[in-house]
Every structure is written in structure tokens, then in C-alpha cells.
Amino acid sequence: MESQTPVGRKITLNDIAAGCGVSRATVSLVLRGSPLVNKQTRARVEEELRRQGYVYNRAAANLRRRTSSSVALVLNELANPFFAEFASGVDEALGEAGFVTLLGNTGESAAREQAVLGSLIEHGPAGIILAPAEGSEAHDVLAAVGPHTPMVLFNRELGGAQPEFAHWDRLMLDNQRGTRLATEHLIAQGHKRIAFFGGADDASSGRDRYAGYAQAMQAAGLAIAPHWRVESKPSRMDAARAAHALFNGDPAPTAAVCYNDAVALGLMLALHQRGLRPGSDFALTGFDDIAEAAMSTPPLTTLSTAPRTLGRQAAELLLARLREPQASARTIIAPVELVVRESSRPPH
Amino acid sequence: MESQTPVGRKITLNDIAAGCGVSRATVSLVLRGSPLVNKQTRARVEEELRRQGYVYNRAAANLRRRTSSSVALVLNELANPFFAEFASGVDEALGEAGFVTLLGNTGESAAREQAVLGSLIEHGPAGIILAPAEGSEAHDVLAAVGPHTPMVLFNRELGGAQPEFAHWDRLMLDNQRGTRLATEHLIAQGHKRIAFFGGADDASSGRDRYAGYAQAMQAAGLAIAPHWRVESKPSRMDAARAAHALFNGDPAPTAAVCYNDAVALGLMLALHQRGLRPGSDFALTGFDDIAEAAMSTPPLTTLSTAPRTLGRQAAELLLARLREPQASARTIIAPVELVVRESSRPPH
DNA sequence: CCGTGTGATTGGAACGATCCAAAGGTAACC
DNA sequence: GGTTACCTTTGGATCGTTCCAATCACACGG
Numbered sequence: 135m136e137s138q139t140p141v142g143r144k145i146t147l148n149d150i151a152a153g154c155g156v157s158r159a160t161v162s163l164v165l166r167g168s169p170l171v172n173k174q175t176r177a178r179v180e181e182e183l184r185r186q187g188y189v190y191n192r193a194a195a196n197l198r199r200r201t202s203s204s205v206a207l208v209l210n211e212l213a214n215p216f217f218a219e220f221a222s223g224v225d226e227a228l229g230e231a232g233f234v235t236l237l238g239n240t241g242e243s244a245a246r247e248q249a250v251l252g253s254l255i256e257h258g259p260a261g262i263i264l265a266p267a268e269g270s271e272a273h274d275v276l277a278a279v280g281p282h283t284p285m286v287l288f289n290r291e292l293g294g295a296q297p298e299f300a301h302w303d304r305l306m307l308d309n310q311r312g313t314r315l316a317t318e319h320l321i322a323q324g325h326k327r328i329a330f331f332g333g334a335d336d337a338s339s340g341r342d343r344y345a346g347y348a349q350a351m352q353a354a355g356l357a358i359a360p361h362w363r364v365e366s367k368p369s370r371m372d373a374a375r376a377a378h379a380l381f382n383g384d385p386a387p388t389a390a391v392c393y394n395d396a397v398a399l400g401l402m403l404a405l406h407q408r409g410l411r412p413g414s415d416f417a418l419t420g421f422d423d424i425a426e427a428a429m430s431t432p433p434l435t436t437l438s439t440a441p442r443t444l445g446r447q448a449a450e451l452l453l454a455r456l457r458e459p460q461a462s463a464r465t466i467i468a469p470v471e472l473v474v475r476e477s478s479r480p481p482h
Numbered sequence: 483m484e485s486q487t488p489v490g491r492k493i494t495l496n497d498i499a500a501g502c503g504v505s506r507a508t509v510s511l512v513l514r515g516s517p518l519v520n521k522q523t524r525a526r527v528e529e530e531l532r533r534q535g536y537v538y539n540r541a542a543a544n545l546r547r548r549t550s551s552s553v554a555l556v557l558n559e560l561a562n563p564f565f566a567e568f569a570s571g572v573d574e575a576l577g578e579a580g581f582v583t584l585l586g587n588t589g590e591s592a593a594r595e596q597a598v599l600g601s602l603i604e605h606g607p608a609g610i611i612l613a614p615a616e617g618s619e620a621h622d623v624l625a626a627v628g629p630h631t632p633m634v635l636f637n638r639e640l641g642g643a644q645p646e647f648a649h650w651d652r653l654m655l656d657n658q659r660g661t662r663l664a665t666e667h668l669i670a671q672g673h674k675r676i677a678f679f680g681g682a683d684d685a686s687s688g689r690d691r692y693a694g695y696a697q698a699m700q701a702a703g704l705a706i707a708p709h710w711r712v713e714s715k716p717s718r719m720d721a722a723r724a725a726h727a728l729f730n731g732d733p734a735p736t737a738a739v740c741y742n743d744a745v746a747l748g749l750m751l752a753l754h755q756r757g758l759r760p761g762s763d764f765a766l767t768g769f770d771d772i773a774e775a776a777m778s779t780p781p782l783t784t785l786s787t788a789p790r791t792l793g794r795q796a797a798e799l800l801l802a803r804l805r806e807p808q809a810s811a812r813t814i815i816a817p818v819e820l821v822v823r824e825s826s827r828p829p830h
Numbered sequence: 831c832c833g834t835g836t837g838a839t840t841g842g843a844a845c846g847a848t849c850c851a852a853a854g855g856t857a858a859c860c
Numbered sequence: 861g862g863t864t865a866c867c868t869t870t871g872g873a874t875c876g877t878t879c880c881a882a883t884c885a886c887a888c889g890g
Contacts, residue, residue, distance in 0.1 A: 146876055157840045162878065172838060187628060192604040193541045194876035197845050204605070207585070212573070213790070215773075218566030225560070225587045229598065234605055235585040237555070239573045250577070256540040257552070257582055280535060370773075399777055425563075425718075429747055431779035442561070494846055505870045510848065520868060542846035545875050 145188045154182040165190065202260035205452060208238040208250055210267040210290075214396070215424045216441050217265065220288070223445020224263060231453050233260065244270045251278040259283070261452045266290045268337050272297060284455045286448050291338035301463035303455055305448045309339050309421075312437040312470040313346035316391050316419040319435070319472060321354050324480040325389040325417060329362035329380055331401055332373050333393025340365075340393060343421065347391045362387050366397055373400025374407075381408070388416065388481045395420035395427045395436055398477075402430060417478045421470075433475035444468055493536045502530040513538065550608035553800060556586040556598055558615040558638075562744070563772045564789050565613065568636070571793020572611060579801050581608065592618045599626040607631070609800045614638045616685050620645060632803045634796050639686035649811035651799045653792065657687050657769075660785040660818040661694030664739050664767040667783070667820060669702050672828040673737040673765060677710035677728055679749055680721050681741030688713075688741060691769065695739045710735050714745055721748025722755075729756070736764065736829045743768035743775045743784055746825075750778060765826045769818075781823035792816055 147165075151158045156175060163171050164179040171179075196202055205228050209217045225235045236259055238250035247267045254262070261284035264275070272292035279285065285302045296302075313330075320328050330347045333340035344363070351358055361383030366376035373396065380387060392398035398420035402412045410416050413432035420427055420436035427434040451464065495513075499506045504523060511519050512527040519527075544550055553576050557565045573583045584607055586598035595615045602610070609632035612623070620640035627633065633650045644650075661678075668676050678695045681688035692711070699706055709731030714724035721744065728735060740746035746768035750760040758764050761780035768775055768784035775782040799812065 144876090148876080158876090159840055159878080160838085163839090166878090170838065175838080189628065190604045191545075191606060191876055193606055194545055194845090195878070197539075197542050197545060197847090198876080198878045200845070204584075212570040213563070213567045215561070215563050215566065218563065218569075219561045221566075221585070222560040222587050222589075225585055226589075229586075229601070232601075234602060236552075237569070237573055237583040237585040238577075239570050241570075241574075253577070253580075254582060256538045258539060258541055280537065370777075403777075426774045426777060429751075429774060429778060492846090496846080506846090507848080507870055508868085511869090514848090518868065523868080539846055542875090543848070545877090546846080546848045548875065 144191070145186045146191070149186060150179065150182050150188055153186060154178050196258070202258050203232060204234045204236050204257065204259045205449075206236040206238060206251075206254040206257075206259040206262045208240060208247065208254065208262060208264045210240050210242050210247075210265050212237075212239040215426075216394075216422045216439075219441035220265075220445040220448070223442035223447075224449045225445075226442075227446040227449035227453075231449070240267045242267045244268070244274070248274055248278055251275065255279055255283065260456055261285060263288060263448050263452055266292050268334070269293060276300060284452060284459065286452045286455070288444070288448050289339065293336075301461075303451045303463055304465040305444065305451055306465065306467050307339070307439055307444075308467045308470050309342035310346035310349070312421060312472075313343040313391050314350045315346075315470075315472045316421075316435070316437060316478075317347045317350035318354075319474065320389045320391065320417055320419065320478055321350065321356070323389075323417065323478060326356055327359070327362070327385055327387045327389070328356070329364065329387035329390040330358075331364050331380060331390040331392045331418075332366045332376070332397030333368055334365050343391075343393055359383060359385065359387075362390075366393075366400075368394055368396055370396045370400040370403070373397035374403045377401050377404030378408075389478070390416070390418045392418055392420050395422045395424045395434060398434055398436070399426060399430060402434075402477075413477045413479050414482065417481070419478055423473055427473075428475070430477070432477050435475045435478035436473055437470040438473045439468065439470050492539070493534045494539070497534060498527065498530050498536055501534060502526050544606070550606050551580060552582045552584050552605065552607045553797075554584040554586060554599075554602040554605075554607040554610045556588060556595065556602065556610060556612045558588050558590050558595075558613050560585075560587040563774075564742075564770045564787075567789035568613075568793040568796070571790035571795075572797045573793075574790075575794040575797035575801075579797070588615045590615045592616070592622070596622055596626055599623065603627055603631065608804055609633060611636060611796050611800055614640050616682070617641060624648060632800060632807065634800045634803070636792070636796050637687060641684075649809075651803055651811055652813040653796045653799055654813065654815050655687070655787055655792075656815045656818050657690035658694035658697070660769060660820075661691040661739055662698045663694075663818075663820045664769075664783070664785060664826075665695045665698035666702075667822065668737045668739065668765055668767065668826055669698065669704070671737075671765065671826060674704055675707070675710070675733055675735045675737070676704070677712065677735035677738040678706075679712050679728060679738040679740045679766075680714045680724070680745030681716055682713050691739075691741055707731060707733065707735075710738075714741075714748075716742055716744055718744045718748035718751070721745035722751045725749050725752030726756075737826070738764070738766045740766055740768050743770045743772045743782060746782055746784070747774060747778060750782075750825075761825045761827050762830065765829070767826055771821055775821075776823070778825070780825050783823045783826035784821055785818040786821045787816065787818050 147158045147161045150161045240247040263286045265288045271294040281300045287304045364379045366373045405412045420434045423436045423438035427436045495506045495509045498509045588595040592615045611634045613636045619642040629648045635652045712727045714721045753760045768782045771784045771786035775784045
């Protein structure tokens with residue numbers, strides 16, 4: 135149980151009713167714009183509402199009607215611009231549909247995710263949009279939200295067996311196609327020794343992105359040296375630290391497909407430190423097309439995902455589910471688009 | 483009135499009570515960990531809670547207790563990394579205190595701000611943290627939230643007369659000192675013709691930042707040419723478009739203090755297009771220290787504000803107000819720190 | 831004059847929790 | 861045995877809204 139704070143005396147329907155000599159029920163009808171009430175009565179009531187500064191108590195209404203007007207949005211990393219834009223898309227679309235967004239940030243911790251879900255669920259959201267933290271397990275999520283709460287999974291799969299009786303919708307990026315495109319682009323530029331840098335194989339997005347890379351390499355008949363797969367946390371700083379491993383083996387790669395923009399930027403940093411110019415001495419690509427990607431030196435070739443649009447899509451997916459709770463689960467694989475900039479020049 | 487959606491049958495206290503042969507009141511006591519209940523009873527009830535998968539209905543409890551366990555966070559631009567980090571700080575601190583964050587994004591539109599506030603207030607938040615949209619008026623905000631809702635204003639002042647009976651707390655950046663430091667730094671580097679670029683004078687932060695710049699220039703006995711004040715929207719793209727105005731007059735500046743990092747990065751873009759190398763051919767400083775600032779070419783000298791910490795602070799301010807509703811209004815001016823990087827080299 | 835239809839209004843019971851005063855049970859003491 | 865005290869439990873009212881069936885006022889047709 136948690137701390138809560140008292141709120142000041144509020145104006146209720148009873149106050150309005152008393153104030154203009156009608157019943158509570160009539161005022162309620164006015165509020166909801168019912169055609170039943172007489173024109174003059176309505177005018178009188180509306181005047182009184184204004185006069186007393188009435189504000190609707192949606193929680194009480196939701197209790198009585200057994201409805202909900204909120205949706206929980208749980209993100210693994212709000213501070214990441216990709217998710218921030220995603221969140222603003224979600225909020226926008228939910229707002230248009232009359233819902234309010236309950237925010238929860240987990241900071242990539244599965245434990246915090248549990249706590250956050252547990253706390254949000256008590257506020258009775260109509261549904262949940264979840265971008266799982268790394269290592270988050272389907273079993274735990276199910277335990278936290280129960281089998282009946284509509285949910286949209288974004289960006290990553292949950293670990294463990296998927297409970298098939300809870301029909302969860304999914305909005306995933308076309309990770310594999312994305313890195314395949316990037317890899318094919320580097321190959322077309324003339325690169326042959328291409329590494330895959332950053333991310334971790336225990337997240338579904340990491341595995342998928344690696345798979346796309348491997349697929350393109352194989353299709354081109356190019357071998358992959360074991361030391362060309364370097365893992366890192368999906369953050370710039372950790373990537374910069376991990377980068378040296380790329381050059382420890384022989385033969386050294388001339389290019390790298392990176393897990394996302396953050397690690398690509400980290401790799402750029404590390405390249406500079408080694409005296410290599412990204413783009414001309416070493417080619418690389420990112421994933422996400424965050425704002426920084428266009429501004430880096432050189433500008434980063436990457437995969438554009440339009441996170442704000444994704445946010446709207448996730449909201450739409452949830453809203454559709456609310457309209458039709460029994461529909462079978464949908465999975466949307468959002469397309470990604472290769473944006474070629476100057477970080478992926480041919481080898482010299 | 484807005485659309486809402488039905489929620490499935492939920493387990494209530496009555497179900498639990500019936501399920502283990504005690505009264506509703508006893509179950510409620512167990513839930514709240516009251517020391518009154520007998521050990522064995524408690525165990526029996528807790529077992530039953532687990533068995534039936536009970537989830538607490540906080541809305542119902544809040545209704546009865548006339549409390550609230552949520553706080554509304556209304557931001558002018560969530561997609562901006564500065565505010566995204568701020569939001570994650572707010573959410574973190576609120577979560578620790580047992581509150582849930584209701585999110586609202588206004589996209590710099592005062593009209594949307596009105597709508598968002600109106601919708602959020604119906605959910606009965608214990609308080610509001612508001613980063614006002616450009617041109618947002620105190621009068622309108624007051625009308626939307628009423629005089630009794632605790633509120634923390636962040637980052638900008640509201641327009642119009644401040645209603646003194648509503649004691650609103652404030653968390654503002656030390657804008658003036660920030661740009662003064664930046665300007666003094668450029669002067670110390672040897673610059674004499676320094677412009678002030680970006681932002682608008684009808685937002686309080688814009689005026690304050692300009693004032694800091696003007697103050698430093700005056701203190702150094704440097705004159706300011708009229709065409710050295712160029713306004714723009716606080717976005718990168720608009721800044722890049724507006725930048726040419728800096729070079730239309732004579733004498734041209736050799737450096738610029740920028741309204742924030744976004745416009746500084748936009749200015750960099752424009753400089754490149756003119757064939758000028760930022761840093762060496764033209765010095766500039768930003769404001770905010772967003773992640774991109776350290777990564778730009780050259781890295782941007784800017785003012786660090788630690789937005790996540792600011793978020794925590796805003797939350798603390800609101801929580802303090804909830805504990806002490808009658809305390810007089812507090813204003814915190816958060817310090818900013820000059821981070822010198824390579825975009826502010828001496829003129830040649 | 832009565833029955834009936836229509837339009838407008840209303841009292842009271844919900845929703846799921848908490849609060850409060852009261853009561854039941856047991857043990858201890860005089 | 862009766863009084864007191866303590867520990868535990870409980871019924872019913874309540875928070876602010878919506879729902880529902882019932883009621884009321886009034887006009888109309890037969």
C-alpha cells in the first residue's frame with residue numbers, strides 16, 4: 135500500500151443539483167448531453183456548473199460504469215529519444231480517443247518492470263502498451279497484469295514461453311530485413327569483411343538484427359569471422375568501450391553493421407580515438423534514425439523507423455483490441471527504411 | 483464526455499470475504515496491513531487473495547478516502563530529449579513516493595495545453611507539473627485547473643498576470659546566469675562581435691537568456707548590433723533556416739550565443755552550408771547539454787542542466803507542497819554549468 | 831371524464847473500497 | 861458471578877457518479 139494525499143473539498147453533482155433545484159440524476163444527464171432534458175433546464179444547469187466551477191470526477195464515473203479511460207504505457211528507456219518520440223505518438227493517439235496515458239519507466243530493469251506494472255494495474259487501465267525491459271519474462275508479466283488486460287508488446291519479445299490464452303498484440307520492427315538491407319548496402323559498396331557490432335543476443339531484437347546481417351553475408355558468399363560479432367549494452371558509452379574487440383583479431387573488418395544508432399555513435403567515438411575516420415577509413419551503419427544520426431560526423435547511414443508513427447500504431451492496435459476483445463492476436467511488423475548517408479562509403 | 487471501454491469482471495473484496503468466511507472490512511484491514519487482525523485470519527485471507535488473483539482497486543479506495551495517487555505531468559515537447567529526460571526523472575521520483583504519472587504532451591500549443599489540462603484534471607491528480615507551451619497564459623491555466631490544484635511550473639513562466647491567490651511553485655533554470663557565463667567565455671576567448679541566436683522574446687526563457695548575454699556584453703563594454711539578435715523557433719530546422727540573417731548585416735559576428743542546443747546544432751548546419759567550419763571559423767555555444775551536444779562536430783560548448791535531476795527536483799517540490807498545502811510558494815532557480823568543448827575556440 | 835401517450839424528472843440502489851461505532855469473545859480481577 | 865479490559869471482527873453508511881424503473885405533468889382523442 136502506498137502514500138496518498140487528501141484533496142480539497144470538491145464540487146459534486148449534488149452541489150449543482152441543490153444549487154438549481156433539480157435532481158442529481160438530471161444534472162448527470164446534462165453532463166452527458168442527453169437529449170432527454172428540457173432546453174431550459176439544461177441551460178439553467180449549465181449555468182450553475184459554470185458558476186460553481188464544477189469538475190467532472192471521472193474516477194467515480196468509471197467505478198460506477200465499470201469502464202476505464204486510461205492506458206498504461208510502460209517503457210524500458212524513456213530517456214532514449216527513440217522511445218520519447220514513440221511515447222509522444224502514443225499519447226497523441228490515445229488522447230484523441232479520449233484516453234489518458236499512465237506513464238511508467240523501467241530503465242531496462244525487469245524487476246522494476248514488475249513493480250511498475252503492479253502499481254499501474256491497480257489504477258485499472260483499459261490496456262497496456264509495453265516495451266519490455268531486457269530479460270523480461272512472459273511469465274512474470276502475465277502474473278503482474280493478469281490474463282485479461284489487453285496488451286500490446288512493442289519492439290521486443292518477452293522471454294520464456296508465450297502464454298497462448300492471453301492474446302497479446304505485437305508491434306515489432308522488421309529488424310531482420312533492416313540489417314539485411316544495411317549489410318547488402320555495405321556489400322554493394324565493395325566491403326567484404328563486415329562485422330556486426332553491439333547489442334546482445336539475449337534480446338529478441340538483437341538476435342533478429344544479427345540474423346539479417348548473417349543472411350545477407352551468406353547470400354553474398356561472404357564468411358563471418360567469429361571476432362566480428364561484438365556484443366555491448368545498447369548505450370553509446372558501453373559501445374565505445376567494447377569497440378576495441380573488433381580490431382583484436384585478424385583479419386580486421388573494414389565495416390560494421392551496428393545494433394542501433396547509439397552503439398554506432400559510440401563506435402564512431404572509438405574509431406576517432408584509434409585515429410580512424412568513420413566513413414572513409416571504416417564504414418558503419420546504425421538502426422533507428424534518431425535525430426543525432428543526421429548530425430554526426432559523418433552523418434550516419436541508418437534504418438529509419440518513424441517512432442512517432444509507431445507510437446500511433448501501437449495505440450491504434452490497443453484501441454482496436456478494446457473495441458474487439460475477442461479478436462485473435464495481431465502482429466504488425468513495421469517496415470524500416472534504409473537511409474543512406476556518408477558513414478557507409480566504399481573501402482579504399 | 484469521452485469514449486470509455488468496459489473492463490472484465492474483477493475480483494472484489496466481497497469475493498475474497500465470501501471465499502474465506504470473513505467480512506469485507508477484515509479483508510480490507512489485511513490489505514492495508516493493519517495490526518488489528520489475527521495472525522491466522524490474516525494468513526487465511528492472504529492465501530485467498532492469492533488464490534483468486536485479487537487486484538486492488540485504487541480508484542475506488544481513492545474515491546472513498548478522498549485522496550489521489552496520481553500526478554499529472556504536462557510537457558510542451560516530450561520528443562525533445564531534454565524533456566524526455568526530465569520526464570524520466572519526474573516519473574522515477576513520483577514512483578518512489580507511490581504516485582503514478584499521468585502524461586500529457588502539448589506540442590507547444592497553448593490550445594492543446596488547455597485541452598490536455600482539462601482532460602487530466604478530471605482524473606483527479608493530486609497535483610500538476612507543467613512545462614508551459616509557448617504563449618500559455620496564467621489566466622487560462624488557472625481556469626483549466628482551478629485555484630486549488632497544487633502546481634509546479636517548470637522551465638518557463640506563464641504569460642499574463644500571475645494569480646497570487648493560487649500559490650504555484652516554480653522550478654526555473656538560471657537562464658540569465660547561463661548565457662552570461664557563455665558570453666563571458668566567448669569574450670575571454672577574444673571574441674568581440676557576438677550575436678544572440680534563436681528562441682523568441684515572447685517566452686520568458688528567451689528573454690532571460692538574452693538578458694544574460696546583454697549583461698555580459700555591456701559589462702565588457704561591447705556594443706550589440708541590432709542584426710545580431712535573430713529569433714527562431716526552438717527547433718533545429720527552423721534555426722537552420724533563420725541563420726542566414728546573422729550574416730546579412732555589417733559587421734558580421736564572429737561568434738554566437740545560442741538559445742539552446744537544438745538551435746545551435748541548426749546553426750552549425752547552416753554554417754557548414756556557407757562553407758564555414760563551426761568552432762574554428764565561427765564560435766558558438768548552446769544551452770541544455772543534450773546528448774547530441776557532446777557528439778556534434780565540433781563538440782558543442784554548452785550549459786549543462788542535468789534534466790533528470792531537474793525532474794526529480796520538480797517532483798520533490800510538488801510532493802513537499804502536498805505535505806504542506808499552506809506553505810508559501812517556493813521558487814527554485816536551478817544552477818547551470820558551463821561545459822567548454824571545442825565549438826568555442828578563439829577567433830583567428 | 832377517463833385512458834393513454836409523450837416528454838421530463840427523479841429516488842434509490844448500485845460500483846468497490848474505507849471508516850466508524852458497536853459488538854462478540856475471552857481472560858483477568860475483585 | 862459480575863465487571864472490566866483487551867483483542868478481533870463486523871454491519872452499515874459513505875465517497876461521486878450512473879443506471880433503472882417509477883413517477884409526474886400535460887395534452888390529446890374518444
